[in-house]
Amino acid sequence: MDITSTTTQGATSAATKRSLRSARKGGRAQLSGLSRQRIRTAWLFLLPMIAGLGFVAGWPLLRTIYLGFTDATLSSIDSYAFVGFENYLVYDNGEWYGLLADGLWWQAVWNTLYLTVLSVSIETVLGVLIALILHAKFPGRGLVRAAILIPWAIPTVVSAKMWGWMLHDQFGIINDLFLKLHLISEPIAWTVNPDTVLGTIIAVDVWKTTPFMALLTLAALQMLPKDCYEAARVDGIHPVKVFFKVTLPLIKPALVVAVVFRMLDALRIFDLVYILTSNSEDTIVMSVYARQALIDFQQIGYGSAASTLLFLLVFGLTLAYIFATRLKLDGSGDH
Amino acid sequence: MLTLKQSRRLQTVLIATLAWLVALAIFFPIFWMILTSFKTEIDAFATPPQLFFTPTLENYVHIDERSDYFHFAWNSVVISFGSTLAGMLLAVPAAYSMAFFETKRTKSTLLWMLSTKMLPPVGVLVPIYLLFKDAGLLDTKTGLVIIYTLINLPIMVWMVYTYFKEIPKDILEAARLDGATPAQEIYRVLLPIGKGGLASTVLLSLILCWNEAFWSLNLTASSAAPLTAMVASYSSPEGLFWAKLSAVSTLACAPILIFGWLSQKQLVRGLSFGAVK
Numbered sequence: 001m002d003i004t005s006t007t008t009q010g011a012t013s014a015a016t017k018r019s020l021r022s023a024r025k026g027g028r029a030q031l032s033g034l035s036r037q038r039i040r041t042a043w044l045f046l047l048p049m050i051a052g053l054g055f056v057a058g059w060p061l062l063r064t065i066y067l068g069f070t071d072a073t074l075s076s077i078d079s080y081a082f083v084g085f086e087n088y089l090v091y092d093n094g095e096w097y098g099l100l101a102d103g104l105w106w107q108a109v110w111n112t113l114y115l116t117v118l119s120v121s122i123e124t125v126l127g128v129l130i131a132l133i134l135h136a137k138f139p140g141r142g143l144v145r146a147a148i149l150i151p152w153a154i155p156t157v158v159s160a161k162m163w164g165w166m167l168h169d170q171f172g173i174i175n176d177l178f179l180k181l182h183l184i185s186e187p188i189a190w191t192v193n194p195d196t197v198l199g200t201i202i203a204v205d206v207w208k209t210t211p212f213m214a215l216l217t218l219a220a221l222q223m224l225p226k227d228c229y230e231a232a233r234v235d236g237i238h239p240v241k242v243f244f245k246v247t248l249p250l251i252k253p254a255l256v257v258a259v260v261f262r263m264l265d266a267l268r269i270f271d272l273v274y275i276l277t278s279n280s281e282d283t284i285v286m287s288v289y290a291r292q293a294l295i296d297f298q299q300i301g302y303g304s305a306a307s308t309l310l311f312l313l314v315f316g317l318t319l320a321y322i323f324a325t326r327l328k329l330d331g332s333g334d335h
Numbered sequence: 336m337l338t339l340k341q342s343r344r345l346q347t348v349l350i351a352t353l354a355w356l357v358a359l360a361i362f363f364p365i366f367w368m369i370l371t372s373f374k375t376e377i378d379a380f381a382t383p384p385q386l387f388f389t390p391t392l393e394n395y396v397h398i399d400e401r402s403d404y405f406h407f408a409w410n411s412v413v414i415s416f417g418s419t420l421a422g423m424l425l426a427v428p429a430a431y432s433m434a435f436f437e438t439k440r441t442k443s444t445l446l447w448m449l450s451t452k453m454l455p456p457v458g459v460l461v462p463i464y465l466l467f468k469d470a471g472l473l474d475t476k477t478g479l480v481i482i483y484t485l486i487n488l489p490i491m492v493w494m495v496y497t498y499f500k501e502i503p504k505d506i507l508e509a510a511r512l513d514g515a516t517p518a519q520e521i522y523r524v525l526l527p528i529g530k531g532g533l534a535s536t537v538l539l540s541l542i543l544c545w546n547e548a549f550w551s552l553n554l555t556a557s558s559a560a561p562l563t564a565m566v567a568s569y570s571s572p573e574g575l576f577w578a579k580l581s582a583v584s585t586l587a588c589a590p591i592l593i594f595g596w597l598s599q600k601q602l603v604r605g606l607s608f609g610a611v612k
Binding site: 041052053055059074136148153207215287300308310311314 | 354497511516517584
């Protein structure tokens, strides 16, 4: 308490001195001088963040892109040769080689996109629905809120293992439950069967990350002005219409951000897929492909090339997404 | 009048039932994990799976004998809180600057921040590992705090930025006319108004740090290893000991679940008082 009051006093007196000094120069100069000072402070506030991120974003990225053009391996990390685009595409003895000619890579790209689109869309819709329910008043709301957030609060290593156990074809509870409910006629090896495995991964991912969408949406819902709703209720407008005409446009900025981050994570999905299905070709995603090249095959050069392509793809998709939603993102800032 | 009251009550009952059903469905896997942790390995493999059995503590006793749970838990606590604090100290001023002093470059800065989340972690593992080795940060809590802070910074800045954008600029103008410095504007005006949003940002960061497993597994050995590393140490060589794995998983989640439950009430209170307009 003491500390804050002294700082306040000190700062105020400094500000007074400053304004007195500039007052002599005239009113307009005082204003612009002060606001220039303010803008400078604002920049200073931004710098630590930029410097910190430059360190994680800039340097490793450049290094990975660079390594993608070399033939480095894990054992010869210090001595490698520059090979140009050979890791990406090369024509040799009448055959195309490299990442872009590898069917498995394209399979990984397709799986990743399929997984991302389906799971992020389902999560967004479910997350908003759950947030709306949690936003209403009902008995035991606190407990329900806590229970719903739990899947997301559990390490993926744990939940992936746990689901692997529950989905087990012999000892798993899911098969037992579905058999009893007559949803299936015989046990299914959910994580092995090529027909069910991608759907299973999407289901677990949805279970795990819907709470994230719900938390962010709930926070946005609670920042909303209450008078709009009062007005809508007095006018007798149908709740569904209120949602689409009032609520959704207002929570859109928060939703857009939540979707961007979910999209980035989904495109780089790794642990869930790797723990549930290991290196299986049916479910290979880009991160698993890159890991296999980097760690299992120890080809740093080739793996870095895969990482670089992954980066470019994610970057392009994010840019496209931001571009598509920018209008709404800007428009809502003025409300 | 009575019918309106009745329909309101019916609505509440419907919403409550729906919410409880959803919560049960979502919670079931966790319930199953906790249940399995009290089974013997033989009971865990019973077909069909058993809902009723004689509970045992033998898995927990085994874990207590084999590894120092509190060592890992303490590491998790220090790393999560440390990096959340560091993250907020960097994110709040940056978000303030971007939300209230918007320039042409603000949008591209926001986008650029996202590019840190566009590489697969495994793709940058080698450069980061070598850097950490040179800096002597391998297997230190400081090292993990640094990496987690930087990993979570983009989402924290974005979230705080979005919340700050919702705050009317007039409130700041008023404080400014009273001679408040930018630091005072943040501390005295923005923090109290935006505390709901900031609280969820803090919670988000804590949970993300607690759950992170890739970097903790690759950058720590024992002295700085958090709970995720402890879980992993049980899962790889003996993947078939489901009851023990369930027990160790339950132990790893317990602190964050208790914390989430305690702070949930705070969070809700903070959130509901957070509305400005």
